[in-house]
Amino acid sequence: MYYRHELxxxxxxxxxEHMITVKHLRDVNFxxxxxxxxxxFWYKVKRGLYFLLLNTxxxxxxxxxHGLRIYGRKxxxxxxxxxxxxxxxxxxxxxxxxxxxxxxAIRPHLVFFPAWATNFEGPNAGCIRISGGxxxxxKHIRAKLKFKEAMESVLKEGKWLHVFPEGSMWWYYPDxxxxxxxxxxxxxxxxxxxxxxxxxxxxxxxxxxxxGKKPQADLHIGExxxxxxxxxxxxxxxxxxxxxxxxxxxMNGIKEGDPTFSLNQxxxxxxxxx
Numbered sequence: 466m467y468y469r470h471e472l473x474x475x476x477x478x479x480x481x482e483h484m485i486t487v488k489h490l491r492d493v494n495f496x497x498x499x500x501x502x503x504x505x506f507w508y509k510v511k512r513g514l515y516f517l518l519l520n521t522x523x524x525x526x527x528x529x530x531h532g533l534r535i536y537g538r539k540x541x542x543x544x545x546x547x548x549x550x551x552x553x554x555x556x557x558x559x560x561x562x563x564x565x566x567x568x569x570a571i572r573p574h575l576v577f578f579p580a581w582a583t584n585f586e587g588p589n590a591g592c593i594r595i596s597g598g599x600x601x602x603x604k605h606i607r608a609k610l611k612f613k614e615a616m617e618s619v620l621k622e623g624k625w626l627h628v629f630p631e632g633s634m635w636w637y638y639p640d641x642x643x644x645x646x647x648x649x650x651x652x653x654x655x656x657x658x659x660x661x662x663x664x665x666x667x668x669x670x671x672x673x674x675x676x677g678k679k680p681q682a683d684l685h686i687g688e689x690x691x692x693x694x695x696x697x698x699x700x701x702x703x704x705x706x707x708x709x710x711x712x713x714x715x716m717n718g719i720k721e722g723d724p725t726f727s728l729n730q731x732x733x734x735x736x737x738x739x
Contacts, residue, residue: 467718468666469639469739470680480642480735481632485561487587493600495582497607501599501615502577508595515595516575524569527562532673532681535570537716540688541660547689548660551623553652555709556662558629559638560682563664564596567627570662570684576627577619579612597627620655630709632732637666637680640738641714643730649702649709658689659705663713685716706730 477484493499527533541548554576556567568575580598584590599615602608619626630644641663652659666680673681690708692701707728711721719726725738 467639468668468680470637470666472637472678474636476635476638476737476739480732483633484635487583489586490588491586493585495600495602495608496605497611499608501612502618511595512575519568523565527565527569530562531560531566533566534683536683537686538570540686541571544689547658551620552625552658552660552689553648554625554627554660554662555630555648557641557664557713558631558634559636559664566682566684567662570686574625576625578627579616620651620657639666640719640725641710641717643732643735644706644710646702646706649705652705653692653698653701656692656694658691659709660689661687661709661712663716665717687712687716
């Protein structure tokens with residue numbers, strides 16, 4: 466745990482800045498008329514087939530690709546009653562396939578998740594949509610309201626929502642970046658548990674050393690965190706945010722007092738550690 470790679474990677478200066486570029490294949494108008502959640506019958510059929518594909522092909526490939534080890538599934542099993550009416554999973558965002566690794570870890574649950582709108586204009590748009598992706602609009606105010614309604618409808622219906630609260634993917638980054646607060650406000654508003662998930666790395670060993678220096682992944686599932694409804698909504702959301710950050714760092718082997726441990730959630734003040 467807490468392995469720091471030696472790959473030649475230059476990380477952005479701002480913690481929520483994207484590192485990847487997406488090949489533009491189509492223009493999508495994310496206005497108030499865009500169906501942020503597809504509720505058609507055929508979408509549900511495709512989701513069912515997708516789940517079958519995940520379990521038979523994708524999950525085994527993801528496990529082999531990343532040397533994936535999963536810890537903490539017992540925290541889902543023993544809290545089954547608590548989680549039956551929906552939950553919000555959160556994780557750091559450190560690989561292109563980390564979402565698939567998370568789905569394997571929380572199986573049999575499928576989730577909906579807010580996704581970078583640019584991805585819906587690229588080659589993976591179909592996969593992201595069928596995975597439950599809800600594009601985050603950045604222009605139209607009415608569209609943002611429709612997006613918010615779509616996100617909240619997931620929780621109202623007792624389904625699972627996944628969020629990458631850091632806001633962007635950084636390749637194999639070993640530390641936990643600041644979180645955006647919206648996720649935790651939703652958890653308080655709808656009194657839903659937050660399930661912290663963190664991904665840490667270990668050096669490649671055995672046959673993996675033949676394929677370069679890319680690290681192997683360990684995925685950790687923490688105990689669900691419940692909103693403290695005795696506090697004001699703002700204080701309860703902030704407590705959830707800080708508790709989740711602390712726990713995810715600890716699961717990755719980063720403890721209070723370590724040089725890279727931080728609970729500062731101000732994105733503008735974050736200083737990258739590599």
